[in-house]
Amino acid sequence: MNIKMGVAKAGIKPSGDYDILVVKFPLSVYSAVFTQNSLAAAPVLYDRLVCEIQDRILALVINSGNANAATGQKGFENAEKMVEITAECLGLDKSEVMVFSTGVIGVQLPMDKVENGIKQACQNLQDLDLELAARAISTTDTFYKYYETTGMIDGEVFTVKGIAKGAGMIHPNMATMLAYIFTDVKIDKDLLDKATKLVVDRTFNSISVDGCESTNDSFVVVATGESKVEINDSNRVYFTKKLYEVALELAKMIVKDGEGATKLIEINVFQASSKEEAKKVGEAIATSNLFKTAMFGNDPNWGRILSAVGQLHLDIDFSKVKLYLGDFLLYNGEPIEFDRSAAIEYLKNNKEIVINLYLSRGEQEWTFYTCDLGYKYVEINAEYTT
Amino acid sequence: MNIKMGVAKAGIKPSGDYDILVVKFPLSVYSAVFTQNSLAAAPVLYDRLVCEIQDRILALVINSGNANAATGQKGFENAEKMVEITAECLGLDKSEVMVFSTGVIGVQLPMDKVENGIKQACQNLQDLDLELAARAISTTDTFYKYYETTGMIDGEVFTVKGIAKGAGMIHPNMATMLAYIFTDVKIDKDLLDKATKLVVDRTFNSISVDGCESTNDSFVVVATGESKVEINDSNRVYFTKKLYEVALELAKMIVKDGEGATKLIEINVFQASSKEEAKKVGEAIATSNLFKTAMFGNDPNWGRILSAVGQLHLDIDFSKVKLYLGDFLLYNGEPIEFDRSAAIEYLKNNKEIVINLYLSRGEQEWTFYTCDLGYKYVEINAEYTT
Numbered sequence: 001m002n003i004k005m006g007v008a009k010a011g012i013k014p015s016g017d018y019d020i021l022v023v024k025f026p027l028s029v030y031s032a033v034f035t036q037n038s039l040a041a042a043p044v045l046y047d048r049l050v051c052e053i054q055d056r057i058l059a060l061v062i063n064s065g066n067a068n069a070a071t072g073q074k075g076f077e078n079a080e081k082m083v084e085i086t087a088e089c090l091g092l093d094k095s096e097v098m099v100f101s102t103g104v105i106g107v108q109l110p111m112d113k114v115e116n117g118i119k120q121a122c123q124n125l126q127d128l129d130l131e132l133a134a135r136a137i138s139t140t141d142t143f144y145k146y147y148e149t150t151g152m153i154d155g156e157v158f159t160v161k162g163i164a165k166g167a168g169m170i171h172p173n174m175a176t177m178l179a180y181i182f183t184d185v186k187i188d189k190d191l192l193d194k195a196t197k198l199v200v201d202r203t204f205n206s207i208s209v210d211g212c213e214s215t216n217d218s219f220v221v222v223a224t225g226e227s228k229v230e231i232n233d234s235n236r237v238y239f240t241k242k243l244y245e246v247a248l249e250l251a252k253m254i255v256k257d258g259e260g261a262t263k264l265i266e267i268n269v270f271q272a273s274s275k276e277e278a279k280k281v282g283e284a285i286a287t288s289n290l291f292k293t294a295m296f297g298n299d300p301n302w303g304r305i306l307s308a309v310g311q312l313h314l315d316i317d318f319s320k321v322k323l324y325l326g327d328f329l330l331y332n333g334e335p336i337e338f339d340r341s342a343a344i345e346y347l348k349n350n351k352e353i354v355i356n357l358y359l360s361r362g363e364q365e366w367t368f369y370t371c372d373l374g375y376k377y378v379e380i381n382a383e384y385t386t
Numbered sequence: 387m388n389i390k391m392g393v394a395k396a397g398i399k400p401s402g403d404y405d406i407l408v409v410k411f412p413l414s415v416y417s418a419v420f421t422q423n424s425l426a427a428a429p430v431l432y433d434r435l436v437c438e439i440q441d442r443i444l445a446l447v448i449n450s451g452n453a454n455a456a457t458g459q460k461g462f463e464n465a466e467k468m469v470e471i472t473a474e475c476l477g478l479d480k481s482e483v484m485v486f487s488t489g490v491i492g493v494q495l496p497m498d499k500v501e502n503g504i505k506q507a508c509q510n511l512q513d514l515d516l517e518l519a520a521r522a523i524s525t526t527d528t529f530y531k532y533y534e535t536t537g538m539i540d541g542e543v544f545t546v547k548g549i550a551k552g553a554g555m556i557h558p559n560m561a562t563m564l565a566y567i568f569t570d571v572k573i574d575k576d577l578l579d580k581a582t583k584l585v586v587d588r589t590f591n592s593i594s595v596d597g598c599e600s601t602n603d604s605f606v607v608v609a610t611g612e613s614k615v616e617i618n619d620s621n622r623v624y625f626t627k628k629l630y631e632v633a634l635e636l637a638k639m640i641v642k643d644g645e646g647a648t649k650l651i652e653i654n655v656f657q658a659s660s661k662e663e664a665k666k667v668g669e670a671i672a673t674s675n676l677f678k679t680a681m682f683g684n685d686p687n688w689g690r691i692l693s694a695v696g697q698l699h700l701d702i703d704f705s706k707v708k709l710y711l712g713d714f715l716l717y718n719g720e721p722i723e724f725d726r727s728a729a730i731e732y733l734k735n736n737k738e739i740v741i742n743l744y745l746s747r748g749e750q751e752w753t754f755y756t757c758d759l760g761y762k763y764v765e766i767n768a769e770y771t772t
Contacts, residue, residue: 038704070693072719105692123581293764299768302492303491308427311423334460378759382760
């Protein structure tokens with residue numbers, strides 16, 4: 001893919017590491033999904049306007065270390081200014097650039113540093129380097145998150161590449177999740193929007209680290225159209241699966257990097273009466289502190305799982321519910337005997353835990369991902385002032 | 387008040403302390419409110435039936451150490467059996483007794499021990515001793531919760547006394563909150579139900595330790611009618627305030643005893659467009675792990691408070707919002723300068739923290755109570771298997 005990028009150490013991040021990323025690509029179809037948090041950050045407010053007027057874009061500019069959120073009118077002007085500087089440096093129209101920020105909430109951007117950083121990044125464009133790009137957008141991430149795959153349609157290869165950052169809404173007020181996926185297929189905006197919607201629901205919208213939705217969450221898919229593969233109704237399912245593969249891997253990396261997480265937990269909800277119900281049930285379990293601390297403590301505590309489900313106030317008949325932890329049947333409509341020591345060993349010896357819950361209410365399913373909750377979460381989130 | 391009680395050490399609690407409480411009173415009007423969790427415990431399912439057929443009751447029987455929840459048909463039969471044993475020992479009709487349990491989920495009651503305990507408690511009735519009664523229903527509570535007050539109407543005194551237990555949904559699967567309030571006023575069931583509903587919404591339904599609603603939550607108000615005070619439309623507000631006083635003190639004790647809590651946090655939401663909105667906003671803050679860990683870390687982190695509100699997806703205009711921590715104005719429609727060190731000192735030096743949030747959307751208000759989230763919460767909830 002003919003995608004260029006530039007990075008800079010602008011001095012926004014306390015660590016002094018790369019904190020500006022500029023990505024430039026051929027005029028491309030895109031889909032964008034933003035946080036629903038009504039305290040949406042300035043760049044999110046700005047980009048929503050771009051989405052209303054533009055079907056195609058040419059560049060992204062991202063800073064890490066400052067979220068430009070809860071920053072009022074001045075914050076909005078600063079987001080717009082970032083776009084203007086980028087457009088000018090790259091010789092583009094202002095309306096073809098989107099802007100993103102992640103980092104501390106409620107502090108105005110140091111615009112001198114930002115301006116210098118963007119200029120420097122634009123002057124040193126190079127080929128897309130996923131690891132370096134992921135590094136430049138990271139905040140408290142403990143590893144850089146990127147993934148790529150290829151697909152083939154009618155003998156022609158296409159590529160899907162992505163980067164992401166995020167590990168909870170984090171320390172101090174780092175705003176969660178940014179994810180960008182680039183592909184070289186030809187696709188019209190309507191089909192790409194549909195694919196993106198499907199994928200984001202099953203991936204980035206089905207993960208929870210601490211139940212806190214950030215002010216800056218953004219996910220953008222860019223399709224440059226450079227390959228010979230053209231997506232249409234007959235092959236869109238295959239393309240969507242490839243997009244899903246990349247998004248899911250990135251989403252799981254975010255959960256694995258959840259603050260203080262020791263385990264990735266996959267919660268599969270089966271036999272729900274609707275997809276929405278299955279998702280709600282998965283989310284209720286994934287956001288239960290009691291469940292998450294039990295997982296941290298290697299405790300096959302099925303009562304906390306069922307009780308989290310009960311808290312939804314659905315009319316679930318628990319005498320028909322089955323619950324598995326890995327291969328262990330823990331509950332079968334009533335408390336049953338199970339090999340507790342073996343279940344504890346399963347929790348102790350695996351970094352990826354699977355919960356399968358059968359509701360016996362229908363045929364729909366959903367998978368939600370979360371991590372456990374341990375001391376480190378408290379340490380990361382409580383101790384930055386000391 | 388002519389209220390008798392009996393306690394016993396039946397051996398249900400691992401600690402060996404009192405775990406059966408029987409309370410006997412004159413034929414009394416009552417109001418009862420139960421958990422909405424659809425995995426409601428067997429005694430809750432049983433008592434709901436009592437509520438459908440009985441306006442007046444004569445006794446309560448409560449065990450601690452086992453929640454009799456997620457125990458299926460056998461659990462229901464055991465709850466009924468507890469009622470039968472109590473009724474027989476006290477010479478009452480089965481339909482005049484309510485039953486409650488709190489403790490481990492998913493384990494059948496040791497009915498031999500329970501039966502012996504109830505018999506022993508019924509044979510040793512004594513005058514109501516709030517501290518001893520609170521002790522007999524406690525599980526992981528670190529202190530016993532009871533409170534009493536008196537009121538006067540037309541020169542006649544009446545009394546309101548209450549006990550409670552609960553400190554989160556807790557270790558290992560202890561089911562949260564039980565609360566009982568006894569008063570000697572004369573009141574009809576309709577007025578008592580109305581007063582109870584008003585009070586429970588502003589007290590037990592406005593507290594959160596970890597956002598987890600238990601399978602066993604129950605709150606019962608018993609009015610014996612022994613005093614000369616008769617509650618009617620002209621004095622019911624005064625009576626409701628007295629009931630509120632007792633319920634609020636008990637509710638705040640539960641929050642103070644939240645697992646690992648070092649602070650009681652009072653969240654006042656003002657200028658909301660409706661009471662429901664004000665309550666939802668308070669609850670969103672009260673259940674945010676990021677906010678609660680910040681409080682534990684003495685961090686005046688206003689971004690986490692506003693972001694928790696934003697997560698409700700209401701169309702709040704944050705440029706009109708004001709946020710105070712104690713007397714410190716932290717946010718005034720935009721980030722402002724405030725004395726950060728003094729705000730940190732306020733958090734460090736106070737066990738009761740006040741947050742005042744002005745939404746600028748209307749005239750309704752609500753108060754929600756929560757505690758901070760620290761290492762001890764993780765320890766209590768994660769480490770019982772080790």
